[in-house]
Amino acid sequence: MTTILMASHQDPVDLWRDALAMEMPELEFRAHPDGGNLAEIDYALVYWAPHGLIASLPNVKAVLSIAAGCDHILADPQLPPQLPIVRMVDDFLAAMMAEYAVYGVLHFHRDMHYYRREQLQSQWSRAWPLYTPDTLVGILGLGAIGGDCARKLGALGFQVHGWSRSPKSMEGVICHHGPDGLLEMARQCRYLVCVLPLTGETRGIINERLISAMPKGGFIINIARGGHQVDDDLLAGLDSGQLGGVFLDVFNQEPLPSEHPFWQHEKVWLTPHVAGELMPRSCAKSVAANIRRIEADEPVPDLFDKERGY
Ligand code: NAP
Numbered sequence: 001m002t003t004i005l006m007a008s009h010q011d012p013v014d015l016w017r018d019a020l021a022m023e024m025p026e027l028e029f030r031a032h033p034d035g036g037n038l039a040e041i042d043y044a045l046v047y048w049a050p051h052g053l054i055a056s057l058p059n060v061k062a063v064l065s066i067a068a069g070c071d072h073i074l075a076d077p078q079l080p081p082q083l084p085i086v087r088m089v090d091d092f093l094a095a096m097m098a099e100y101a102v103y104g105v106l107h108f109h110r111d112m113h114y115y116r117r118e119q120l121q122s123q124w125s126r127a128w129p130l131y132t133p134d135t136l137v138g139i140l141g142l143g144a145i146g147g148d149c150a151r152k153l154g155a156l157g158f159q160v161h162g163w164s165r166s167p168k169s170m171e172g173v174i175c176h177h178g179p180d181g182l183l184e185m186a187r188q189c190r191y192l193v194c195v196l197p198l199t200g201e202t203r204g205i206i207n208e209r210l211i212s213a214m215p216k217g218g219f220i221i222n223i224a225r226g227g228h229q230v231d232d233d234l235l236a237g238l239d240s241g242q243l244g245g246v247f248l249d250v251f252n253q254e255p256l257p258s259e260h261p262f263w264q265h266e267k268v269w270l271t272p273h274v275a276g277e278l279m280p281r282s283c284a285k286s287v288a289a290n291i292r293r294i295e296a297d298e299p300v301p302d303l304f305d306k307e308r309g310y
Contacts, residue, residue, distance in 0.1 A: 001040075002043070004028070006030070008066055017031070019280035019284035024292075027291070032050070038056055042060065043064055043291060044062075044063045047065070051076045052078045055080055061084070062085070062086055063079075063084070068093060068144070069198060069225060069310075070087060085303070085304035086304065087304050089286060089302045090278065090282055090283045093276045093282070098152045101139075104193070104269075108191065111129065113269070130190070132156065133157055139153075140196050141164065141196035142163065142175065143195070145195045147170065149193055154173065161173065162176070163177065163182050163185050183209070186213040187215070191221065192206075198225035199310055206234065208230070208233040211234070217241065217243070217244040219244050220247075226248075226250040229248070229250075231252060234246055245268070247270070249274065249275040250273055
């Protein structure tokens with residue numbers, strides 16, 4: 001019998017239990033804190049599990065992330081260093097993230113920020129739209145999620161650029177890579193969408209240097225992690241007019257403290273970390289497939305790479 005222990009303060013345990021039962025009826029499902037005999041646990045399925053929980057599972061074979069990023073697992077100081085960690089790669093999650101990216105770009109591109117302000121003053125006035133085929137969108141991160149964002153924005157007629165760590169080639173996307181590639185891309189793009197993993201190299205990447213490289217009046221959509229943005233640099237960019245607006249789903253501190261200036265800033269549009277939800281019905285397929293691979297001693301493509309940090 002293979003046994004999985006789920007530990008998450010926000011994911012729906014019943015939906016996960018049902019979805020995993022459909023995909024892998026032979027799997028025994030338990031949910032923290034009712035883990036029973038912890039020596040029987042083979043897999044931990046977690047999102048911000050209590051620190052020390054994973055270390056208390058003596059026979060656990062792998063940790064399965066209920067998130068594309070693994071920062072919530074690495075934050076545990078007692079995490080056994082050699083334990084394999086499996087990222088969540090899921091088509092529906094990527095599609096939801098791409099929807100948000102498209103929505104954020106279109107929000108500004110179709111001047112909804114302007115029309116809302118006008119509406120509140122009962123003003124009937126028109127903004128002049130930009131020609132979409134002349135408008136450049138840059139995607140920071142061209143992985144499972146960034147790739148889908150790029151394809152969907154391209155399908156709407158934008159000129160899409162993308163930035164990754166290693167050189168890439170993607171149909172319809174002008175690809176950049178490495179530290180120089182980022183500024184080269186930013187200089188041309190009216191919109192930047194961040195879908196990077198949070199690593200030592202990407203922390204604080206949305207900073208004064210990047211913002212000042214963009215054409216004046218540009219827009220940033222950050223749906224990756226709050227740690228990517230330097231809040232004071234975003235606020236300075238917004239207040240100086242260098243940035244026309246930002247759409248933020250993630251924050252350095254979550255929940256965003258009630259006194260944070262982002263809440264009331266007229267150029268900030270924000271949501272409480274909801275850009276991509278992990279739907280158990282879809283994600284259970286990837287969990288089951290990865291458990292089967294590990295049990296069969298086959299390579300796991302979604303393995304977190306400790307060297308790269310993602
Ligand atoms: P992924 O498939 O691992 O792709 C990561 C991409 O980022 C790759 O293209 C990678 O380059 C690039 N990258 C990494 N480090 C870089 C660096 N130093 N310089 C330039 N490019 C770099 O990840 P994913 O599944 O698309 O997920 C991306 C992130 O989205 C997650 O880590 C998570 O933080 C965030 N996310 C947020 C939400 C939400 O609700 N807000 C939901 C899901 C995911 P290479 O191609 O060269 O490897």
